[in-house]
Amino acid sequence: MNLLSAKNLSHSFEYELFSDVSLSLESNESIAIIGMSGSGKSTLLHLLSTLLKPDKGTVTLFGKETASMSKKELTLIKRNKLGIVFQSHYLFKGFTAYENLEVAQILSQKEIDNSLIKDLEIEQCMHQKVTELSGGQQQRVSIARVLTKKPSIIFADEPTGNLDNKTAAEVMKLFFDYCQENDAGMILVTHDNNLANMCKRVYKLEDKALKPIK
Template sequence: MGETINKQTPISSDKNILLEAKNLTHEFDYKLFENINLTLEKKESIAIIGISGSGKSTLLNILSSLLKPKFGEIIYNKEDIYKSKKKRLLNIRREDFGIIFQAHYLFRGFTANDNLEVATLLSGNSIDEELLKRLNIDFVLKQGVGELSGGQQQRLSIARVLTKKPKIIFADEPTGNLDKQTAQIVMQTLHEYIKENDSGMILVTHENELAMQCDKVYKLENLELKELK
């Protein structure tokens, strides 16, 4: 059985630590979770699983700077991001965090290439042709977003995130619209990226098989985060 991660869990200050979550508690009309601690290291992947409504996506939004927790801290570069000035928080989100949403948030009415160019303008990086080939979307660049299949849109959104060269990837069901073979290619691409770039990844998934490919697996249930692997 898994070990409950509670507020007594020690959190390392090791230089390999990318992100620390300390004593996170959040609620809406009801409490979702409380006293959650989590540590992400360089080159490490973490999967969070749980039933629908358990708070997985909410936790990911908090970890990725999109939602301030009711209580607790998110430490990145030795600072609590939710105590940072708004401009600093926006810079972290734009430059260091790469967020893969369930909804792709692509610019409709523009081509696939246009969407990638947005990432190059924000980051100063060029489009990685090998990455596009690996994701099997190199041939769709001139097509409009509306002409792409759901799976192609998902892979395009992932390519746009990786073009930024983020230090941490936050992925909410990154393979949700993909067949099994393509999902494996995407996961392999994400795992290779974090190893090659000293980055880290936290993902939410309902696919246990994909979750177990990560270095650590946690289950969110009964307000607690339990370590399964």
Template structure:
């Protein structure tokens, strides 16, 4: 089942970023996009995840064109209940504990906190700590756990293991891949790490304005 389809996507700011990007993401599939800083990876993720309308082209989520047929309120509903976005900046509530940050998502969608994910991410011992007391890697894992609590059908992740050591990064990615398979979901991630990217179903490189398949 196709969960996401982008057709002839082009975007620019004061300079062109990419042109004529086409991509499909299916249930139980993971796609990684690699590229140098400034190549447009994060911008592409923002476009595919309802945050930024492209200059040209069409983006469909769950079979529906999202930018021409939805109001901002409807796009917010999609972000809140159907997809999850992991940002490089974690956007945790700094005055809350780690557990309270995760509970925000849990209460919003009426899903219980998944204790297995908490243990797999190794954050059970920091749940009562405030965000300001957490390391960057701990904040990153709390942020991902918060997103997975919503049980999104598509998970968008921008450098999801950027602050993690190799062993912890591997454990986090294992959780994400199992989540995708167990929930008929899909993962779209952007990263500088080619080795990490190659663990995904498909890998693309964004360079010279084009999205090029690597595997």
């Protein structure tokens, strides 16, 4: 089943980042996007996840172009079907770790999965304020918050950047297992070639183009 299709995307800020980029994502499929810093990887992820609008081109989610969706329809899709793991955690700093998961639970009307908390090894910090947690703990809480929503598509921007190699491998396995069990798809942005090669397809964003390398 096709989850996402992007056609001929172009985007610029002070200069053109990329042009004519096309990509599709099927259920139970993982895609990695690699490239040098400043090549536009995070911007492309933001376009695909509808956080930004492209200068040109179209993004289709679950068979419908996002440009033709109402604001309410797009908001519901982002709330219920898309999960985004950012480089910055964007947790509610005045809340505990568990309260951050409760926000996702309330918005998506999904249950908090205690086995997920255990798998991410964050049981002991659930009732601590976010500001009391290490960077790695905050990252794992943000991952738990995303997976609590039970998204159909995971957009992950350097999701293991604050984790040691062992924990990073465990988190990636958690993502892959989740996609398989839920017929979900994942698009991963990373500088780590080892993580990228764990995905079914790998693309490199360079010279303003998205080039398949696996």
